Amino acid sequence: MKRIIMILLSSLLLATACNTEEKKQTNPFLTEWKTPFETPPFDQIKTEHFVPAFTEALKEQQEEIVAIANNKEEATFANTIDAFEHSGRLYKKVTRVFSAMTSAMNSEELQKIAKEMQPKFSKHKDDINLNEKLFDRVKSVFDKKETLELTTEQNKVLENHYKTFVRGGVNLEKKEKEEFRKINGELSLLSLQFGDNVLKETNKFELVIDNKEDLEGLPEGVINGASETAAEKGYKDKWVFTIQKPSMIPFLQYSEKRNLREKIYRAYFMQGDNNDEFDNKDILKQIASLRLRRANILGYKNHAEFVLAEQMAATPEKVNDLLSKLWTPALERAKAERKEMQQIINDEGKNFNLKPWDWWLYAEKLKKAKYNLDEEELRPYFQVENVIDGVFGLATRLWGIQFEERNDIQKYHPEVKVFEVKEKDGKHIGILYTDYFPRASKRGGAWMDEFRRQYKKDGKMVTPIIYNVGNFSKPTGDKPALLSLDEVQTLFHEFGHALHGLLSNCNYESVAGTETPRDFVEFPSQVMENWSLHPDVLKTYAKHYETGEVIPNELIAKLNKASLFNQGFITVEYLAAAILDMDWHTISKEVTDVDKFEKDAMNKIGLIDEILPRYRSTYFRHIFAGGYSSGYYSYIWSAVLDADAFDAFVQTGDVYNLDLAGKYRKYILGSGGSEDSMELYRKFRGQDPLLEPLLKRRGLN
Numbered sequence: 164m165k166r167i168i169m170i171l172l173s174s175l176l177l178a179t180a181c182n183t184e185e186k187k188q189t190n191p192f193l194t195e196w197k198t199p200f201e202t203p204p205f206d207q208i209k210t211e212h213f214v215p216a217f218t219e220a221l222k223e224q225q226e227e228i229v230a231i232a233n234n235k236e237e238a239t240f241a242n243t244i245d246a247f248e249h250s251g252r253l254y255k256k257v258t259r260v261f262s263a264m265t266s267a268m269n270s271e272e273l274q275k276i277a278k279e280m281q282p283k284f285s286k287h288k289d290d291i292n293l294n295e296k297l298f299d300r301v302k303s304v305f306d307k308k309e310t311l312e313l314t315t316e317q318n319k320v321l322e323n324h325y326k327t328f329v330r331g332g333v334n335l336e337k338k339e340k341e342e343f344r345k346i347n348g349e350l351s352l353l354s355l356q357f358g359d360n361v362l363k364e365t366n367k368f369e370l371v372i373d374n375k376e377d378l379e380g381l382p383e384g385v386i387n388g389a390s391e392t393a394a395e396k397g398y399k400d401k402w403v404f405t406i407q408k409p410s411m412i413p414f415l416q417y418s419e420k421r422n423l424r425e426k427i428y429r430a431y432f433m434q435g436d437n438n439d440e441f442d443n444k445d446i447l448k449q450i451a452s453l454r455l456r457r458a459n460i461l462g463y464k465n466h467a468e469f470v471l472a473e474q475m476a477a478t479p480e481k482v483n484d485l486l487s488k489l490w491t492p493a494l495e496r497a498k499a500e501r502k503e504m505q506q507i508i509n510d511e512g513k514n515f516n517l518k519p520w521d522w523w524l525y526a527e528k529l530k531k532a533k534y535n536l537d538e539e540e541l542r543p544y545f546q547v548e549n550v551i552d553g554v555f556g557l558a559t560r561l562w563g564i565q566f567e568e569r570n571d572i573q574k575y576h577p578e579v580k581v582f583e584v585k586e587k588d589g590k591h592i593g594i595l596y597t598d599y600f601p602r603a604s605k606r607g608g609a610w611m612d613e614f615r616r617q618y619k620k621d622g623k624m625v626t627p628i629i630y631n632v633g634n635f636s637k638p639t640g641d642k643p644a645l646l647s648l649d650e651v652q653t654l655f656h657e658f659g660h661a662l663h664g665l666l667s668n669c670n671y672e673s674v675a676g677t678e679t680p681r682d683f684v685e686f687p688s689q690v691m692e693n694w695s696l697h698p699d700v701l702k703t704y705a706k707h708y709e710t711g712e713v714i715p716n717e718l719i720a721k722l723n724k725a726s727l728f729n730q731g732f733i734t735v736e737y738l739a740a741a742i743l744d745m746d747w748h749t750i751s752k753e754v755t756d757v758d759k760f761e762k763d764a765m766n767k768i769g770l771i772d773e774i775l776p777r778y779r780s781t782y783f784r785h786i787f788a789g790g791y792s793s794g795y796y797s798y799i800w801s802a803v804l805d806a807d808a809f810d811a812f813v814q815t816g817d818v819y820n821l822d823l824a825g826k827y828r829k830y831i832l833g834s835g836g837s838e839d840s841m842e843l844y845r846k847f848r849g850q851d852p853l854l855e856p857l858l859k860r861r862g863l864n
């Protein structure tokens with residue numbers, strides 16, 4: 164048996180050796196791309212090309228790393244940092260196409276490849292990060308950096324690389340290093356388990372409705388959706404709601420059946436806290452303790468201190484300071500909202516006190532009574548083509564840039580559109596792909612990413628190739644795609660990320676475009692949402708799809724007024740979760756009782772009983788199974804910046820102020836993470852960001 168295998172193996176090896184050259188020529192990843200702007204040749208790329216391309220790419224970078232680490236010459240910025248920056252080109256080329264495909268064109272084969280390759284990728288990463296010879300050379304450049312006359316950007320690049328090694332434990336003594344690695348291993352398993360449990364909890368619960376009476380209050384679209392869910396799950400003539408938010412929230416918003424609202428919401432907020440096989444309390448307790456231990460090994464007081472050292476916020480104190488400044492006015496506002504809703508309950512002649520599962524329904528009622536806005540009225544003004552014209556037109560007004568559709572550039576799907584982005588004078592900036600409609604092979608949500616990031620090689624610009632993907636409302640029957648308000652804002656948001664990638668003007672790839680601290684990166688995207696709803700901008704693109712009529716002033720006024728709706732609740736539930744995150748990651752000793760810890764944390768800030776944190780500990784995936792530990796605050800940190808930045812435009816009386824737009828392009832969009840983020844912000848704004856514009860925008864002032 165063994166022999167047969169040996170023979171088979173050796174003949175396979177022979178075959179591989181003979182075919183290497185031939186394969187190189189037929190595997191598009193292993194050839195130069197002769198396409199326009201070296202865009203990916205999608206018509207040639209096949210699923211079977213990925214594994215051999217990855218194999219070759221990993222080998223190539225390993226050889227590059229060995230060459231840098233074993234260089235006999237004295238370590239210099241050029242032979243160490245520059246060389247490191249330019250290593251792994253092929254790896255990036257393959258990975259970027261692969262990750263675009265697994266997100267937007269996924270298949271079982273691709274998933275299989277991803278699973279198969281994952282351990283190889285993490286080993287590759289470890290082989291680089293724990294390579295002591297490489298670190299010694301980086302360190303020797305770092306130690307003499309004062310004498311090297313480096314630019315600000317080079318300093319930042321050097322410091323980043325140096326810190327990545329140190330934070331990865333390269334400096335620890337042997338025994339600590341072993342413990343450090345062990346902790347990392349345990350943490351990754353615990354996080355996986357935490358996420359798995361949440362997924363199982365989410366999938367376990369079904370609210371099955373079998374009589375029409377229990378559908379009271381629900382709009383037709385919601386009922387149809389529930390009937391489809393039931394059919395998918397094999398129920399006949401029934402309706403099913405789940406605790407996934409797109410299913411649960413509409414139920415909470417409209418259902419008049421109070422017992423059912425309680426049932427579904429209770430299932431949601433008890434996830435991972437049911438003392439059964441999917442309980443997450445022990446797991447998250449261990450995660451928090453191991454993170455504390457790891458931070459201590461590296462010389463930090465706690466995990467938050469360790470994480471924040473690399474963020475714009477810098478310290479837990481600064482984060483807590485921002486959160487507490489927002490907390491008091493937000494809580495006051497939420498209490499006022501609670502009062503208004505209780506009044507509606509009383510007016511209805513009902514005899515109960517508002518509870519968490521009542522909030523969405525009565526907020527919806529309050530919205531109708533107070534703001535009289537039906538968002539469906541807006542849709543006819545938001546035909547997708549018009550919205551795209553609006554966002555492109557805005558970029559043209561602010562920065563003079565042009566968008567030209569190119570039909571000679573290959574697409575990975577017929578619904579994708581490709582644009583060449585150019586300066587006013589026609590100079591090429593980069594390529595933008597847009598892919599806006601849902602399909603079975605695409606994951607949910609909306610995102611920006613890249614096929615190639617901007618950098619400079621020997622002073623020559625390598626231009627970016629960026630894409631935006633969404634899952635927006637599709638054209639139906641003879642109607643074009645008409646977007647919801649939320650979708651319009653999302654399209655502007657993702658376009659903001661795209662601009663961050665497209666207008667990048669950095670030398671080094673590791674700090675270019677969206678490679679900024681986590682609490683800064685949502686600023687250039689969120690700021691675009693401000694423009695999307697400003698009356699001056701709305702009037703340029705919000706035109707009725709049948710009549711061409713520009714959105715009427717009354718509708719804009721209603722829209723602006725309604726923007727303050729429910730902001731107390733939205734801010735409070737978010738802040739409560741952000742504070743909970745900070746509390747878990749500033750502990751100084753092991754926590755014994757998870758529920759008590761959470762309850763104490765919420766009591767301490769005076770959270771009202773009618774609102775729960777946006778995520779309770781036992782299903783807070785962002786912090787226990789994702790990359791946002793001590794980072795859930797980031798969204799509001801970026802929001803302070805985007806509100807303040809847009810306010811700068813508003814204050815000039817011109818949302819198209821060219822002077823400010825120029826500074827914004829240079830220091831924010833163009834500079835990526837090449838300099839300290841606060842420094843860049845000050846250069847753009849001329850002062851530190853203020854909190855007031857955000858408070859005002861949310862009606863918390």
Ligand SMILES: [Zn+2]
Nearest residue numbers: 656660685688
């Ligand atoms: Zn974003």
